[in-house]
Amino acid sequence: MRAMIFEELGGPEVLHLVDLPEPAPGPGEVTIDVAYAGINFADVLARAEGYRVDALPFRPGLEVSGRVLAVGEDVTAFVPGQEVTSFMPGGGYSEIAVAPAATTFPVPKGLDLRTAATLPSVLPTAYALLHDIARLREGDTVLVHSAAGGVGTVAGQLARLGGASAVYGVVSSLDKAPHALKSGYDQVFLAESFDTEVQAVTGGRGVDIALEPIGGDNFRRTLAVTARFGRLVSFGNSGSAAPWQISPADVYPTGLSVSGFSLMGLAAADPRRLRQLAGAAFQAVSEGGVELPVTAEFALADAAAAHRLVESRTTTGKLLLRR
Numbered sequence: 001m002r003a004m005i006f007e008e009l010g011g012p013e014v015l016h017l018v019d020l021p022e023p024a025p026g027p028g029e030v031t032i033d034v035a036y037a038g039i040n041f042a043d044v045l046a047r048a049e050g051y052r053v054d055a056l057p058f059r060p061g062l063e064v065s066g067r068v069l070a071v072g073e074d075v076t077a078f079v080p081g082q083e084v085t086s087f088m089p090g091g092g093y094s095e096i097a098v099a100p101a102a103t104t105f106p107v108p109k110g111l112d113l114r115t116a117a118t119l120p121s122v123l124p125t126a127y128a129l130l131h132d133i134a135r136l137r138e139g140d141t142v143l144v145h146s147a148a149g150g151v152g153t154v155a156g157q158l159a160r161l162g163g164a165s166a167v168y169g170v171v172s173s174l175d176k177a178p179h180a181l182k183s184g185y186d187q188v189f190l191a192e193s194f195d196t197e198v199q200a201v202t203g204g205r206g207v208d209i210a211l212e213p214i215g216g217d218n219f220r221r222t223l224a225v226t227a228r229f230g231r232l233v234s235f236g237n238s239g240s241a242a243p244w245q246i247s248p249a250d251v252y253p254t255g256l257s258v259s260g261f262s263l264m265g266l267a268a269a270d271p272r273r274l275r276q277l278a279g280a281a282f283q284a285v286s287e288g289g290v291e292l293p294v295t296a297e298f299a300l301a302d303a304a305a306a307h308r309l310v311e312s313r314t315t316t317g318k319l320l321l322r323r
């Protein structure tokens with residue numbers, strides 16, 4: 001079976017196609033005949049910086065949809081041929097993927113395999129950020145960075161469904177604003193001036209909830225526009241900045257909460273909790289309340305082109321590899 005791997009860290013060109021023996025599922029695992037694999041920003045960070053890469057060579061890919069080929073001897077929840085979608089710690093850029101049964105899900109009713117491939121990573125992430133970490137309440141105002149990306153596209157819609165009174169998105173280029181405005185956002189600001197804009201539209205109060213995946217200076221500027229008793233959630237470092245630090249003086253006077261989240265961490269430590277989150281998040285899609293459009297699709301062998309597109313910072317919505 002064919003798979004995309006990298007043997008050294010570097011640019012998209014380090015990704016290359018190899019032929020590997022067909023894998024068999026171990027205990028607690030299933031093998032999946034992959035239809036589609038989702039592209040995540042974390043795949044790009046893995047390839048470029050070694051993010052969550054234990055050893056080389058490494059096969060990226062955190063999510064796939066497809067049909068179950070075989071199940072490990074103790075796996076009773078799935079049968080061969082069943083349509084599934086799965087979150088995994090790597091290895092999704094393959095014709096056959098090995099996935100933990102604990103983070104594999106039947107494809108929700110009414111969804112096809114292409115749509116199912118968009119679900120496992122960004123939906124539970126956005127749901128957890130808003131509900132479990134930031135504890136969204138009716139009437140809260142919400143600010144989301146990278147609003148037109150995968151997480152951003154669903155976070156805007158979930159915030160609105162969850163009762164936010166205003167949802168503000170931030171994008172790096174105005175070309176992305178129309179996509180964000182169709183994804184639950186009331187207003188979209190440019191990254192260079194979002195803080196001034198937030199202060200203007202909130203009368204200087206700031207927002208109740210801010211979702212921040214870029215880090216560095218962007219984290220600091222977001223902290224400055226989080227309202228009294230507000231909740232800022234850091235969930236990425238797409239700007240490759242040094243880790244942020246805060247001091248008591250940043251949070252005492254205004255009663256701010258600063259927190260973080262890692263879906264990969266949750267999947268490894270508490271897959272049952274991830275299943276609960278995924279159940280709630282997938283339901284929003286099945287019921288038509290949330291959409292995540294696939295905006296580009298590449299052949300497995302063209303994964304490098306997909307990474308180049310992500311790095312061009314021009315993408316919106318979700319990118320997929322097809323088998």
Ligand SMILES: NC(=O)c1ccc[n+]([C@@H]2O[C@H](COP(=O)([O-])OP(=O)(O)OC[C@H]3O[C@@H](n4cnc5c(N)ncnc54)[C@H](OP(=O)(O)O)[C@@H]3O)[C@@H](O)[C@H]2O)c1
Pocket residue numbers: 039040041042121122125145146147148149150151152170171172173176191213214235236237238239261262263264310311312313315316317318
């Ligand atoms: N903590 C978690 O569990 C978790 C789970 C999933 C994703 N994430 C994080 O959430 C963020 C978005 O992930 P995603 O999968 O939704 O990604 P995506 O669809 O590929 O979107 C990435 C977005 O990041 C922004 N960006 C910021 N700096 C960038 C850079 N240097 N190069 C390219 N794009 C850059 C871009 O928006 P603008 O150009 O408009 O800023 C782009 O829309 C990433 O930081 C990712 O690591 C975290």
